[in-house]
Amino acid sequence: MRPVQFDPVRIDPVIDTPRLRLRAPRRSDAARIAALCSDFEVARTTARLPHPYGLEDAEAFLASGDTLDPRRQARFVLDHPAEGLVGMLSFFGEPAPATEIGYWLGRPYWGAGLMTEAVKAALAWAVRDWGRTHVRAWRLDENQASDAVLVKAGFLYTGERRQTFVLSRGEALPSTGMIWLA
Ligand SMILES: CC(C)(COP(=O)(O)OP(=O)(O)OC[C@H]1O[C@@H](n2cnc3c(N)ncnc32)[C@H](O)[C@@H]1OP(=O)(O)O)[C@@H](O)C(=O)NCCC(=O)NCCS
Numbered sequence: 001m002r003p004v005q006f007d008p009v010r011i012d013p014v015i016d017t018p019r020l021r022l023r024a025p026r027r028s029d030a031a032r033i034a035a036l037c038s039d040f041e042v043a044r045t046t047a048r049l050p051h052p053y054g055l056e057d058a059e060a061f062l063a064s065g066d067t068l069d070p071r072r073q074a075r076f077v078l079d080h081p082a083e084g085l086v087g088m089l090s091f092f093g094e095p096a097p098a099t100e101i102g103y104w105l106g107r108p109y110w111g112a113g114l115m116t117e118a119v120k121a122a123l124a125w126a127v128r129d130w131g132r133t134h135v136r137a138w139r140l141d142e143n144q145a146s147d148a149v150l151v152k153a154g155f156l157y158t159g160e161r162r163q164t165f166v167l168s169r170g171e172a173l174p175s176t177g178m179i180w181l182a
Pocket of ligand 1: 043102103105109111114115139140146
């Protein structure tokens with residue numbers, strides 16, 4: 001098997017796509033993240049975004065980035081050359097067997113293929129520079145937009161089902177497991 005080329009010193013990767021730059025979050029991103037995440041329509045299909053979502057939530061999230069283990073977690077903001085920060089994408093969980101992907105995009109930017117573009121590029125980075133061979137995802141059954149993103153990025157259905165607790169709605173909802181294989 002090919003040795004993993006992971007360099008633990010390189011914790012600040014930049015990934016360029018045709019329309020976006022994926023880069024590490026900065027403390028100065030807090031106000032913009034809060035502005036986009038305070039939209040209930042963004043939070044309601046994610047597991048972890050609270051609602052209401054204020055500046056202090058964004059600041060706490062960004063501060064938690066200081067203690068991330070770069071072998072286990074990677075966070076990116078999606079920068080658009082004209083719009084600035086438009087969303088986020090992260091990998092979390094254990095390197096094996098269960099690195100998981102999660103993401104959100106500000107509502108004004110939905111429906112233009114941006115998240116599909118970001119996910120594809122982030123997966124390529126995860127294989128090439130982070131030594132991953134597969135990535136998992138869970139999405140709510142009702143979240144057909146995320147299903148489309150994952151399918152377009154090459155994810156498959158595992159057949160797993162579970163109830164996922166959705167913080168912004170205070171309830172557990174049915175969700176579907178998916179996997180992407182390098
Ligand atoms: C999910 C999300 C990231 C999608 O981002 P996006 O950039 O709009 O996604 P894309 O444009 O790349 O692809 C969306 C696809 O979903 C499709 N879609 C959107 N709403 C849909 C719906 N209600 N039913 C079926 N398909 C839908 C679009 O038609 C598009 O597919 P197409 O390109 O084949 O036409 C965005 O809606 C979002 O941030 N939602 C809130 C947070 C969230 O749900 N995160 C994921 C948690 S698992």
